Amino acid sequence: MRKAFEYLLIGQGLAGTSLAVHLQDLGASVAVMDDGRDQSSSRVAAGLYNPVTGRKMVKTWMADLLFPYLVDYYKRMEKLTGKEFLHERPIYRPFISVEEQNEWMGKSASPEFASFVEDVYQKKNIAGVQDPFGGVLLKQSGFLNIPAYLDAMQDYFRQQDTFIKETFRPEKLELTSEEAQYGEIRAKKVIFCEGTFGAANTFFDWLPFRPVKGELLEVTMDTTFPAIINRGVFVLEIRKEVFRTGSTYDNHHPDWLPSDKGRAQILEKLEQLLDNRPEVLRHYAGVRPATADRRPIAGWHPEHRTIGLFNGLGTKGVTLSPWFGKHLAGHFHEEKPLLGDVNISRYFSLY
Numbered sequence: 001m002r003k004a005f006e007y008l009l010i011g012q013g014l015a016g017t018s019l020a021v022h023l024q025d026l027g028a029s030v031a032v033m034d035d036g037r038d039q040s041s042s043r044v045a046a047g048l049y050n051p052v053t054g055r056k057m058v059k060t061w062m063a064d065l066l067f068p069y070l071v072d073y074y075k076r077m078e079k080l081t082g083k084e085f086l087h088e089r090p091i092y093r094p095f096i097s098v099e100e101q102n103e104w105m106g107k108s109a110s111p112e113f114a115s116f117v118e119d120v121y122q123k124k125n126i127a128g129v130q131d132p133f134g135g136v137l138l139k140q141s142g143f144l145n146i147p148a149y150l151d152a153m154q155d156y157f158r159q160q161d162t163f164i165k166e167t168f169r170p171e172k173l174e175l176t177s178e179e180a181q182y183g184e185i186r187a188k189k190v191i192f193c194e195g196t197f198g199a200a201n202t203f204f205d206w207l208p209f210r211p212v213k214g215e216l217l218e219v220t221m222d223t224t225f226p227a228i229i230n231r232g233v234f235v236l237e238i239r240k241e242v243f244r245t246g247s248t249y250d251n252h253h254p255d256w257l258p259s260d261k262g263r264a265q266i267l268e269k270l271e272q273l274l275d276n277r278p279e280v281l282r283h284y285a286g287v288r289p290a291t292a293d294r295r296p297i298a299g300w301h302p303e304h305r306t307i308g309l310f311n312g313l314g315t316k317g318v319t320l321s322p323w324f325g326k327h328l329a330g331h332f333h334e335e336k337p338l339l340g341d342v343n344i345s346r347y348f349s350l351y
């Protein structure tokens, strides 16, 4: 393996993978280091991308830019690796009242929502779903099989001989104003993309990370749906009669373990959403790398200009990582300005 690179990226989750690809697009030489932790957010996540979210059903931040780009990006990666991982699929959200139905009849025609709404149904539409008032069918949505994507990209980096399976230890890093030395590897810049684990990195532990635990179930039911169903919980068919469902949100979690409370919460919401009673096959948990203002944090370290960060993808890594990987590559490699909402400089006063 070569020993000198322009960039050494630490972490090959959604953040590190996209940044590596986009830096390479600009002609940079990039090495990626990852230690393959099973419980990384990217390995646990459901993988949904959904342009209209939340209890109040608002358009996702920057949706008009992020959604078209993510489809182009993941399809390009499918072509590059010869593997399939992007599944474009509509999301159906049942209404709970006539008022909500009326609200969506109006909203669906507005320029703000038109490109994300496939149809609005005013009466029961999907068998097995509790939707007496109909629902809204969203488009530009679906899910990414994240482990398949990350594995395919890791194989691609390995073929280039630029992947290092190792745990990065900050105390081993030697910095000068010109470059960084890590063992035998020399790099002009080191960019940390460590997700939730990055909160313990001594270069960035002053940032306001606010990790959010999430739990998911894999269940079996003797049914099928023409869309991902989403109200309170999502129900995503991953293979015949097997569905992924969740997730919970817990800001005060004591651990990373699946809990009885989390399982009960998901099953209760499923009961309100579906006619079927599912049988649980698997229960798992992870912790999302969220931040105080729910925006990514990215840019150069305030003191060490050889060190950068791409973190804080929170609940939406599948949606955010493609466009922001490109945006950040432009900033790191071509000194293009960074969007203020994600710029690490908004927190420099905490350093």
Ligand SMILES: Cc1cc2nc3c(=O)[nH]c(=O)nc-3n(C[C@H](O)[C@H](O)[C@H](O)COP(=O)(O)OP(=O)(O)OC[C@H]3O[C@@H](n4cnc5c(N)ncnc54)[C@H](O)[C@@H]3O)c2cc1C
Residues within 6 Å of the ligand: 010, 011, 012, 013, 014, 015, 016, 033, 034, 035, 036, 037, 040, 041, 042, 043, 044, 045, 046, 047, 048, 049, 166, 167, 168, 169, 193, 194, 195, 196, 197, 198, 213, 214, 215, 216, 247, 285, 286, 287, 288, 289, 310, 311, 312, 313, 314, 315, 316, 317, 318, 319
């Ligand atoms: C239950 C749950 C459900 C979710 N559902 C969705 C969803 O449906 N849609 C969506 O978009 N997002 C979802 N998310 C959020 C999504 O998983 C995250 O936004 C995203 O995966 C974060 O990616 P990341 O690359 O920043 O971090 P991570 O995925 O944590 O990746 C960091 C990588 O860095 C490696 N690493 C860390 N430290 C070191 C070190 N010192 N040395 C070497 N390697 C290191 C880790 O092994 C890991 O591979 C969910 C998260 C959870 C927990």
